[in-house]
Amino acid sequence: MNTSIVIADDHPLMLRGLTDFLTSKGFNIIGSATDGNAAYNLIVKLKPEIAILDIRMPHKTGLEIAEDCQKNNLPTKVILITFDKEEEVFDQAKALNVYGYILKEFAVEEIETCIEHVVNNKPYFSEEIADYLESSPLNSHLDAIDLLTKSELKIVKLISENKTSNDIAEELSISVRTVDKHRSNIVAKLGLDNKPTSLSIWANLNKTHL
Template sequence: MNTSIVIADDHPLMLRGLTDFLTSKGYNIIGSAEDGNAAYNLIVKLKPEIAILDIRMPFKTGLEIAEACKKNNLKTKVILITFDKEEGVYDQAVEFGVYGYILKEFAVEEIETCIRQVKIGKPYFSEEIATYLKASTFDKKPEALKLLTKSELKIVKLISDSNTSQDIADELSISVRTVDKHRSNIVHKLSLDNKPTSLSIWATLNKKFLV
């Protein structure tokens, strides 16, 4: 069965355009909304695999919906579409467990790639966002990298290339359990939180230092 999706945007043209585009590509759009309350109610009622949400909407923002989904343990994976490049907004998205973060001007170009990644549990962030954040925040090699062993560095490098724990286990000829133990140690050494996407995002944004 195809991926079930709910879309919400308070701009009718953007909403219609994205809905028509994804429908034409064979995706199963099971609901759409023009404000945050309606969007959250659809997520609770329909339990879509993915919710594509504008960040700035009446009643509830996309970030507030993501926060509510996390707080109530809803399994729907949230993708945010936005014009915002502010670091604070991005940090909130990461904190609330958002899986995808796409700039509106690239939404049609990137949305299919984003959905494919998110569907298999891999976070996806617009290259423009990653580039912007690297330039503004990630231009120095993190001191914490010195705390990692050679094995841990190799695993972080593989994570930055969007490999799953199973992929890494196969690549290094070790068990998934061992990979997960390494991941836990890395998260601790880097002082990251335990959200599923935090290490992946950190590795992606610091990829240039993982040589």
């Protein structure tokens, strides 16, 4: 149970509330910070198993910290706490392989369940968010999966594992140009926009269906 945790939030009350609550539940809070830079430095230095981060903080947002952790292969799993219900923010979090996403108004109710999931390598997202996104048009893309060929499905699966075109080309022994051609066919079939991240966000969101 003695999971090491770093917490960062620029609201002192929220920070103290969560720290006290988790400490009382037997979690090992090894550091806390009130801005993004301090939080990231703590993660680098202390390598906690979990970092609970406010999305909007001075200097670095929780999302930017998650991105830096991913870039630098830090083993810390990120849980974001936020008032944001915006789909775009949530999609970014998913694309960065964030492990948990909790709405602040439910933080104390949900944080323990969330940590339990994360410790077992299972992502956890606030039910409120899940309900909100279920009703969003994302699911209409699911039928489109049936339109993909076997090779395209293989590529989407590798994209959902955050592999680059070069990685995929190497793994499937095809040229990068062929991978890119497949990618643009997939984007067209799924009706996604042409932003470079759209496909990887979609692949991450629909991982379970691939």
